Amino acid sequence: MNHSLRHSNLKSRVASVLLVVGKKYRTLFGVAMASTVAAGCAQNAPQDTWQPKGPNAKIIDDLQQPVFAVAGIIGLIVAVAIIYVIFKYKDRGQPIPEQTHGKPALEITLTIIPALILAVVAVFTFGAIFKLAKTDDTEMIINVTGQQWWWEYDYPVQNEFGINQPIISSGQLVMPVGTKVLLRETSRDVIHSYWIPALNGKRDAVPGRVQTLRLEADKPGLFAGQCTEFCGLSHANMRMEAIALSKADFAKWVANQQAAYVAPEKDSLAQQGEAVFLNQCVRCHQVNGLLRADGTPAIAAPDENVWSGAAPNLTHLMSRNTFAGATFDLLSKQCRDEVWNAPSSEIGEKYLAGVSENCLNQKDLRGWLRNAPAMKPMYANPTQLVATGGKYRGMPYLALSEDDISKLVAYLLTLK
Amino acid sequence: MFSTGFKYFIGVTVLSVVALVMSLFVLDQLAIAGVALSMLIGSTALLAGIAVVTRDGQTKTSSPELSKDLTTQSIWPLVTSVGVVLLALGLVISSLVFFSGVIVLLAALAEWMVKSWSERSSKDSGYNSSARKRLLNPIEFPVLAALGLGVVIYSFSRVMLAVDKSTGALLFIGLGSVVLIAGILFVLKPNMKRSVVVAICAFGAVGIFVAGIISASTGLREDLVIAKSESHEHPECGPERSKHFDKLAEGNLSLRSSVDATIELVDGKLSARIVGFNKPQNSVTIRRSTPTNLIFHNLDAKEYRLVANLGDLASTEPEGKTEKNLVCTQLTAQGAEQALVLKIDKPATVGTPYLLSVPGLEGQSIELVVP
Numbered sequence A: 001m002n003h004s005l006r007h008s009n010l011k012s013r014v015a016s017v018l019l020v021v022g023k024k025y026r027t028l029f030g031v032a033m034a035s036t037v038a039a040g041c042a043q044n045a046p047q048d049t050w051q052p053k054g055p056n057a058k059i060i061d062d063l064q065q066p067v068f069a070v071a072g073i074i075g076l077i078v079a080v081a082i083i084y085v086i087f088k089y090k091d092r093g094q095p096i097p098e099q100t101h102g103k104p105a106l107e108i109t110l111t112i113i114p115a116l117i118l119a120v121v122a123v124f125t126f127g128a129i130f131k132l133a134k135t136d137d138t139e140m141i142i143n144v145t146g147q148q149w150w151w152e153y154d155y156p157v158q159n160e161f162g163i164n165q166p167i168i169s170s171g172q173l174v175m176p177v178g179t180k181v182l183l184r185e186t187s188r189d190v191i192h193s194y195w196i197p198a199l200n201g202k203r204d205a206v207p208g209r210v211q212t213l214r215l216e217a218d219k220p221g222l223f224a225g226q227c228t229e230f231c232g233l234s235h236a237n238m239r240m241e242a243i244a245l246s247k248a249d250f251a252k253w254v255a256n257q258q259a260a261y262v263a264p265e266k267d268s269l270a271q272q273g274e275a276v277f278l279n280q281c282v283r284c285h286q287v288n289g290l291l292r293a294d295g296t297p298a299i300a301a302p303d304e305n306v307w308s309g310a311a312p313n314l315t316h317l318m319s320r321n322t323f324a325g326a327t328f329d330l331l332s333k334q335c336r337d338e339v340w341n342a343p344s345s346e347i348g349e350k351y352l353a354g355v356s357e358n359c360l361n362q363k364d365l366r367g368w369l370r371n372a373p374a375m376k377p378m379y380a381n382p383t384q385l386v387a388t389g390g391k392y393r394g395m396p397y398l399a400l401s402e403d404d405i406s407k408l409v410a411y412l413l414t415l416k
Numbered sequence B: 001m002f003s004t005g006f007k008y009f010i011g012v013t014v015l016s017v018v019a020l021v022m023s024l025f026v027l028d029q030l031a032i033a034g035v036a037l038s039m040l041i042g043s044t045a046l047l048a049g050i051a052v053v054t055r056d057g058q059t060k061t062s063s064p065e066l067s068k069d070l071t072t073q074s075i076w077p078l079v080t081s082v083g084v085v086l087l088a089l090g091l092v093i094s095s096l097v098f099f100s101g102v103i104v105l106l107a108a109l110a111e112w113m114v115k116s117w118s119e120r121s122s123k124d125s126g127y128n129s130s131a132r133k134r135l136l137n138p139i140e141f142p143v144l145a146a147l148g149l150g151v152v153i154y155s156f157s158r159v160m161l162a163v164d165k166s167t168g169a170l171l172f173i174g175l176g177s178v179v180l181i182a183g184i185l186f187v188l189k190p191n192m193k194r195s196v197v198v199a200i201c202a203f204g205a206v207g208i209f210v211a212g213i214i215s216a217s218t219g220l221r222e223d224l225v226i227a228k229s230e231s232h233e234h235p236e237c238g239p240e241r242s243k244h245f246d247k248l249a250e251g252n253l254s255l256r257s258s259v260d261a262t263i264e265l266v267d268g269k270l271s272a273r274i275v276g277f278n279k280p281q282n283s284v285t286i287r288r289s290t291p292t293n294l295i296f297h298n299l300d301a302k303e304y305r306l307v308a309n310l311g312d313l314a315s316t317e318p319e320g321k322t323e324k325n326l327v328c329t330q331l332t333a334q335g336a337e338q339a340l341v342l343k344i345d346k347p348a349t350v351g352t353p354y355l356l357s358v359p360g361l362e363g364q365s366i367e368l369v370v371p
Helices: A003-039 A055-088 A104-132 A247-257 A269-281 A333-340 A344-352 A362-375 A402-412 B004-026 B031-057 B064-070 B076-092 B095-119 B125-162 B165-188 B194-218 B222-229 B249-256
Strands: A140-147 A150-155 A167-170 A172-176 A181-187 A192-195 A202-205 A211-215 A221-226 A239-245 B261-266 B269-274 B283-285 B292-298 B307-313 B323-328 B337-342 B354-357 B365-369
Touching (some): A150 A172, A172 A181, A181 A192, A181 A202, A239 A247, A247 A344, B076 B095, B095 B125, B125 B194
Antiparallel strands (some): A150 A167, A181 A211, A221 A239, B307 B323, B354 B365
């Protein structure tokens, strides 16, 4: 078979394949492309990286806007040039033109121009990196610990914010506005990555290391985030939210978090729930101030049951809006929308209201207590625990009766 | 009809489909394996499609006669088979053998592939050989040189571990001087015969290699044997002092790159410097079940150690005799630093906080808060 015949066969084969594919999937392809482009216009995009809500995210935005513009223009020029060459010099059977090699002036120019562009980008990039790495102007510290598949926040003693005993929470990071907050991140098991796009870039949480990330919010608001380092089966369900409150509202939040434990009323359903909690849940979950029947403090032992060595502290669970690694809402949809859609000036009041019985998302909470692994993939099946020495990687199935679930829900509602 | 590339990729695709189907029956949770196999199927099917449409990108057929004439004997099939055997043995014996097999196999396949390609690149066997060298020598020479140097350095390290410290120092000076003299000789006599230079270098390398084997068979010197037998996990909180303890030398670098807090002792006063806090603190918050690195920096005139008092250990005796759970640094001289790694699983009970203190200094402590 000579060369031209083979060439012609190849062309006809490619053309026939393209024709079939084109006919079948042209519409589908068009819809997919249009959807992709249209997605860029979404208004309800809480993790949009182009909408900074604080000075640190603004530093990144100020860098990425011009770089994106320059890269876009260059990309466009290259694409147009390629398309022009494809059509202009399309194979029409004409003889192959004379091949030349070596144009020093052109090659040097095409090397120097990109080098200069990259050098300019590098100067501003390094400037942004150094600004974001500053720690000496910190006003507040929050320790952030990642584990499969939730985030823990603990606030060390900081008397200037009224924190005179450590506060521990999970799922939602609460911070005062206009305050330079420094997160000290680490992990208890595998590498995770903390990312609230509206407030700053990403920072890996690495076991055995403490890494810092600055956050600051301009105005009160709720900001969504997502773990951005693949960390196992439920990585996609490892979410987080940052809640920025006015300084006055933050002080109220701090006061509430430090409030002493209030035992449920005697002979109430909640009191029965407390007994169920002591019997089932306290093996992993701590509620500060909770006492056993003999009067000794109930100290949870997640290190004996959970692979990461920790489970969320539930002391003021109902002051949060989410549970299970911010995967599920504690608030019903209507109540949650009221918080998320509230104007900035009212967010604090709405958030601090916590979760009332009327607003509780009974369906998801009861479902979670009924069979947690069915709602969020976790290695909680006893047959799969050999690798972890019998320890769970998330909340296991506890075989609770519907009666016990009702008691527990009543008890958890008291943890305001 | 079907090209070689197509056959290969479609084979991988079919095998992956079979693996996926089998996984459905074997694995309870298919998440990761399923995603990986699906992606493999998608990509290899795409490559198979490209291969069949482009006929493997071939524009002309190679001449069988030409290949036969220019093909030389090759050692790489043999090396490849050794790699496969190591790979298979490694699955059973150890991961070291397995990864050695992987390296041998990859290297042999790369060499074999380039050799096959170069032998068919032209009718001139000399050009073919130079094409192979041009491609592989920049990789082969540095790799072989690194391996050779590695063997020499490892052999010399065995010698240094076998002889006593003062002999080791003399040996190091002596060997360094020999290398320096040889280097000067080569510079002063640029016309020296190549064979002489090679002989000198080879003699030195073989000498060190043989000395290394002899030293390795002799064993470590006595103090290293004793040090190896000691515990390296903060073994002492009392007045005793380890003679050979290496002060966590192997961990210091990584510990210091990730310090939670530095505990300073200055003029008889303890304070904690924590990243992010602008002022010294009198408490350190430690996360539950998380290894936490502390550095004790003694800026006082005397030797001190830092002691972490972590409550009582659970009793193993029927009488309920309790024992303090103490974790300590070594005695630390003035200006020196010591690392302390803590992992605390439970918060302290009310009234008996966890404390960092320095024996011999009354009234000075830092609270360890575990929320």
